[in-house]
Amino acid sequence: MNCQGGPAVSCYTEIMAPFLRRLNIVAECRSAQLGLWSCPPFLFVLLGGVNILAMLASYALASRYIEEPELAALIVIAVTAVIFILGNFIIHGFDKIAEANRIKSEFIAVVSHQLRSPLSVLKWTLETLERGGAPPHLVQEAGERMEILRENTERMIQLVNILLEVSRIEGGRFALHREPVDLAAVTQELLHSLKPYAEAGNVVLEFSNRPGLPPVSADREKLKMVIQNLTDNAIRYTPAGGRVAIEVVPAGRGIVEWKIADTGVGISKDEQRFIFQKFYRSSDAKRRQAHGSGLGLYIARSIILAHGGEIGFSSGEGKGSTFWFRLPVYKT
Amino acid sequence: MAKILFIEDEPALQKTLGDFLKAEGHEVVPAYDGEAGLAAVRRERPDLVLLDLVLPRLHGLDVLEAMRADQETAAIPVIVLTNMESGEAVERAVELGAKAYLVKTNYSLADVSEKVKSVLGQP
Numbered sequence: 001m002n003c004q005g006g007p008a009v010s011c012y013t014e015i016m017a018p019f020l021r022r023l024n025i026v027a028e029c030r031s032a033q034l035g036l037w038s039c040p041p042f043l044f045v046l047l048g049g050v051n052i053l054a055m056l057a058s059y060a061l062a063s064r065y066i067e068e069p070e071l072a073a074l075i076v077i078a079v080t081a082v083i084f085i086l087g088n089f090i091i092h093g094f095d096k097i098a099e100a101n102r103i104k105s106e107f108i109a110v111v112s113h114q115l116r117s118p119l120s121v122l123k124w125t126l127e128t129l130e131r132g133g134a135p136p137h138l139v140q141e142a143g144e145r146m147e148i149l150r151e152n153t154e155r156m157i158q159l160v161n162i163l164l165e166v167s168r169i170e171g172g173r174f175a176l177h178r179e180p181v182d183l184a185a186v187t188q189e190l191l192h193s194l195k196p197y198a199e200a201g202n203v204v205l206e207f208s209n210r211p212g213l214p215p216v217s218a219d220r221e222k223l224k225m226v227i228q229n230l231t232d233n234a235i236r237y238t239p240a241g242g243r244v245a246i247e248v249v250p251a252g253r254g255i256v257e258w259k260i261a262d263t264g265v266g267i268s269k270d271e272q273r274f275i276f277q278k279f280y281r282s283s284d285a286k287r288r289q290a291h292g293s294g295l296g297l298y299i300a301r302s303i304i305l306a307h308g309g310e311i312g313f314s315s316g317e318g319k320g321s322t323f324w325f326r327l328p329v330y331k332t
Numbered sequence: 333m334a335k336i337l338f339i340e341d342e343p344a345l346q347k348t349l350g351d352f353l354k355a356e357g358h359e360v361v362p363a364y365d366g367e368a369g370l371a372a373v374r375r376e377r378p379d380l381v382l383l384d385l386v387l388p389r390l391h392g393l394d395v396l397e398a399m400r401a402d403q404e405t406a407a408i409p410v411i412v413l414t415n416m417e418s419g420e421a422v423e424r425a426v427e428l429g430a431k432a433y434l435v436k437t438n439y440s441l442a443d444v445s446e447k448v449k450s451v452l453g454q455p
Contacts (some may be wrong), residue, residue: 084453108418112415113386113416114417114437116415116436116437117342117415118435119437120340120342120415120436121344121348122344123436123437123440124344124345124349124352124440124441125344125348127348127440127441127442128348128351128352128441148344148347152344162452176389177453266448289420
């Protein structure tokens with residue numbers, strides 16, 4: 001703290017600011033993302049207040065109704081009950097804090113594992129290339145190993161970008177730059193890069209839209225991320241010979257719907273309620289693709305909800321899945 | 333010259349470490365998920381198992397547990413080779429008799445190979 005030579009008042013405020021901030025319990029509870037009724041600092045103050053008031057009230061009543069001691073006893077019982085209830089709220093508050101802490105540790109454990117996977121590939125592949133000279137067959141494969149390095153570097157970059165997106169979502173630092181976006185045009189653009197991916201898996205990727213649909217109000221880049229994610233998933237979980245169809249259709253007044261239907265493996269009933277959860281990876285996801293982050297659908301959902309839109313799906317095991325989202329039309 | 337079963341779902345890791353161990357003169361049998369790995373343990377009777385933990389179909393710790401429960405495979409030494417840093421997983425692996433717990437990013441191919449040698453050299 002550097003307040004030498006400054007005016008005494010500003011120096012005083014500078015020193016006191018942290019204490020004053022601590023006194024602002026509501027702000028403290030908000031920064032800890034706790035509701036007032038599960039925020040221990042607030043509850044302790046409330047408890048103190050209740051205690052003081054109860055003392056004063058019982059003194060006033062006891063001196064007035066000195067002949068009726070059962071009245072004082074009743075007050076004591078009532079106050080004890082209130083304290084008991086508040087105590088329960090406090091315990092619940094601490095539980096919530098512990099839970100948030102646990103989720104954070106889990107987050108770090110999962111993230112470090114996800115980041116280490118491509119890193120270990122990079123490390124060992126580089127080591128192999130460095131030693132290349134010794135066993136002759138390793139040298140011939142240098143090109144192939146370069147490809148592995150390139151792929152895994154890309155994987156790391158994407159993972160870090162996804163994590164930053166999640167941290168922006170969770171920190172509420174999620175600015176949307178809305179503009180009129182033609183859903184069909186954006187989809188068409190992305191299809192250029194997704195088509196080869198579908199063809200490699202021998203999956204037919206189709207797109208149909210009704211001409212003349214109004215543009216939606218959305219953040220173009222974020223929307224691209226959603227479409228990319230949903231299309232990636234649809235292609236990934238559709239076996240060779242299958243079909244993925246994207247459609248953009250009107251869905252009632254002032255709403256446009258984007259939907260993607262696949263003939264893939266579908267999602268089992270048990271797993272349906274978890275798939276939008278952070279880090280959730282279905283058993284099938286784990287089986288099919290080792291690299292998923294379990295964050296794609298979580299991010300897609302957060303983005304669509306931030307736009308005031310809706311997102312959902314229908315699916316049956318072995319019957320394919322249809323994912324859709326709806327966004328409001330851009331109003332001039 | 334030992335027969336090593338390498339249970340790991342990442343093809344690039346199978347290739348790098350697999351080739352490295354082969355170059356050192358070992359026979360390396362790859363398995364790409366937990367179930368295939370457990371089947372290979374029973375079929376191949378390897379001298380040593382290198383086991384990843386986060387595996388499709390069957391978790392590495394379940395593979396280890398199943399190996400220990402079966403008298404015929406209980407004595408095969410196992411080195412856990414993973415990227416998980418969970419205290420619980422380490423404890424459980426050691427409890428189940430894993431000879432070593434190596435975090436992949438913290439070990440070079442040569443380090444892993446050294447570890448393999450030292451575990452194979454143990455009586």
